[in-house]
Amino acid sequence: MPVTTRKFRRTGTLAATALSLAACMQETPGAPAPDMPPIACGAPDLQHLVGAPLPADFSHDRPLRVFRTGDALTMDFNPERLNIERHPQSGAVVRVFCG
Numbered sequence: 001m002p003v004t005t006r007k008f009r010r011t012g013t014l015a016a017t018a019l020s021l022a023a024c025m026q027e028t029p030g031a032p033a034p035d036m037p038p039i040a041c042g043a044p045d046l047q048h049l050v051g052a053p054l055p056a057d058f059s060h061d062r063p064l065r066v067f068r069t070g071d072a073l074t075m076d077f078n079p080e081r082l083n084i085e086r087h088p089q090s091g092a093v094v095r096v097f098c099g
Helices: 003-024 043-049
Strands: 064-068 082-086 093-098
Touching: 043 082, 043 093
Parallel strands: 064 082
Antiparallel strands: 082 093
16 A cells, blocks of 8 residues: 555544544533522622631521632532632632622
């Protein structure tokens, strides 16, 4: 078999394999459209926490997730959940948001 024929056959096989794999991949859906406004968790009223340590007696009447920047988190979206992101070293609140 001539060299050029082998190159075309190899290229065709690689292209077919790549297309097959691309067809099998599922598109990752984005966050679902929330049924509630992004203020449902009360985050706008708690922005005063940003930049300070989280008070030891802090409580919230809805779902709450407190984590440090860089922690692994689930990607589910819950508009009622309050998320409080803390700095990994200082523990100061970096961000307060719903989701």
